[in-house]
């Protein structure tokens with residue numbers, strides 16, 4: 089734990105801006121087309137890279153001939169695996185728990201290609217056209233090897249997907265807490281199911297891309313990329329490639345979404361700097377959509393087997409979970425194949441329910457498919473889908489409504505320690521269920537549903553509740569048995585005119601951190617939010633950050649901002665006290681004024697104080713240090729958990745199998761809400777992504793390992809026409825640990841909405857007596873389920 093970095097040194101501040109619907113400061117620029125994205129960056133003399141990517145899923149490379157490409161006018165360099173390996177063996181992917189077998193992902197494949205899209209060679213030329221044309225002229229021969237395209241075959245080792253993992257296992261482990269066997273032996277009934285979350289893409293609107301420039305004279309390397317972890321990338325550029333870290337600047341321009349896909353270190357990010365150095369010219373690569381769907385990390389694919397032991401009253405007395413993840417061909421560094429099955433099994437077994445006995449196991453296996461990486465709500469989505477959909481099965485088995493069943497099992501008293509020993513300090517778990525039930529007006533819905541059925545229309549209501557670990561921190565990592573260490577810094581400066589300039593270590597992919605962190609700083613300094621400008625981590629020259637992952641921005645960047653602002657605030661109070669002839673403890677900073685508590689006419693503006701600190705030594709108390717700028721780090725001393733739930737109403741067309749989304753009801757408790765507009769935007773976006781993952785999206789492969797979706801024509805992203813209206817309700821159980829009581833929430837929408845969708849579809853399918861458990865819920869699947877069932881079962 090990192091108690092030394094805790095917030096306790098931050099004075100509690102009056103919330104003026106926090107909690108209000110401040111408009112996003114990012115929007116005027118971004119919405120009027122003034123954003124500067126990676127593709128907008130053009131460097132003098134730049135060259136362009138194009139990759140040769142494997143057209144087959146698994147093969148041994150027997151010959152590569154690049155001479156045809158080198159002959160093309162304008163081509164500067166062509167590298168294959170041999171040249172790349174001279175510089176770097178590859179990126180090691182592993183997870184720091186027993187049972188992980190690491191892999192090394194070569195920068196360019198050398199002997200073996202393990203998935204369609206794996207880079208085999210790279211061409212650098214004076215234009216993108218030339219580079220692409222020349223890439224076509226790289227000739228290579230290969231011997232095809234047996235292919236593994238699904239997790240069950242991989243687990244059975246029908247073939248080896250990657251010779252680095254002879255038994256196909258990337259990661260495996262298990263644990264048991266409490267008397268699980270006893271709970272299942274004594275159970276009145278056991279319900280179980282196998283749930284499948286299909287392979288999808290995070291599909292950020294802006295694909296990946298890298299620009300690198302290297303100045304040999306000063307040994308300065310600049311790397312532009314939309315990464316979510318610029319400081320970690322900078323560290324890797326030194327660790328793997330030997331560039332001097334002090335000479336490296338990683339620049340993250342405006343970024344059109346990351347959603348976890350950009351929370352990886354990619355081979356392209358390693359190659360471009362090497363190529364720029366070798367060519368002595370800047371090199372640029374901007375991924376196209378086809379490449380992104382093939383070579384950006386994939387997400388989600390896993391099977392979760394889950395069973396509940398239920399007692400006679402309908403209490404869950406034990407849960408068993410086994411998660412089998414299809415990890416693709418390599419561990420995607422740095423998170424590895426653990427992202428899905430480990431998270432699903434370890435982090436989500438009990439959710440909001442008071443389950444005394446928990447057993448889980450997880451296995452990630454390799455297949456000849458693109459590596460699976462992080463995607464908003466890593467593993468939580470699949471774990472929540474299994475748990476919440478089995479809860480509906482259990483509710484049906486014991487004859488309770490989905491609300492009653494959850495209320496019967498929910499944890500009511502806090503702090504609560506789950507079977508695994510993880511402590512939950514506070515939460516509004518029961519209130520989440522009650523609030524959702526009120527919002528949907530359940531009796532009225534049942535009536536409407538019955539009436540609709542009588543008319544041959546099929547409405548369904550699906551419920552899903554979640555607990556989300558938020559504010560990823562050292563403490564959170566340790567609580568889950570890992571050794572990751574996190575902290576971030578922020579710099580807060582009060583300017584001579586009393587405005588503030590703030591720099592944080594987290595990048596922004598669209599979360600609105602520049603706005604919310606300005607709100608944090610404004611309240612901590614006692615000035616107006618319009619008087620604060622926040623620079624998110626656009627360059628590693630500024631504040632240090634561990635990355636915008638694990639919904640940590642509000643908590644961690646917020647904590648660092650509050651701590652740094654606290655130091656500056658004390659300086660202002662000291663000078664105010666001196667000038668107003670009062671004790672510093674009696675000085676209040678609110679709304680741009682420093683005033684003496686209880687003496688309303690004794691006040692001056694914070695701007696006047698700032699000006700005098702910079703320009704008038706006579707304003708300083710004895711021995712005053714005029715530094716009006718502070719950089720401090722923050723980490724939490726304890727893990728913190730948000731909670732909430734969604735209820736989704738759908739209608740199924742029995743003739744076409746299409747699902748129409750009527751309405752989403754969401755309850756979110758992320759402690760104190762900094763900005764309700766932004767939090768609601770996060771919920772809407774996340775839920776719609778979850779609707780996509782549940783119904784429209786799938787990165788399917790054929791038996792030979794060919795990816796079947798490489799454009800947005802064959803990969804169905806949800807668009808505004810399917811996005812339903814939302815009703816959102818905020819509950820606030822403040823964290824007693826974070827600055828201002830905030831908790832994170834950026835992943836909650838996607839974590840819990842697919843379960844609500846599946847539950848809603850199954851509720852609508854109720855009259856046909858069928859229950860679906862595999863995503864995506866395509867029209868075909870639903871149509872077949874209805875027509876396979878032939879006719880409605882009697883109610």
Ligand code: MCN
Nearest residue numbers: 346347464597598604638639640641642762763832833834
């Ligand atoms: N917020 C708030 N009050 C709270 C909690 C959060 O106002 N109590 C605000 C935050 O200040 C921030 C936003 O809500 O502006 C999300 O906050 P948080 O939950 O702290 O998450 P992060 O800032 O760390 O963002 C990361 C998270 C993750 S892990 C993924 S994945 C994801 C997500 O955010 N990727 C996104 N949301 C995304 N939204 C956009 N537009 N693009 C992405 O790539």
Ligand code: SMO
Nearest residue numbers: 348463464637638
């Ligand atoms: S998947 Mo978010 O980047 O933790």
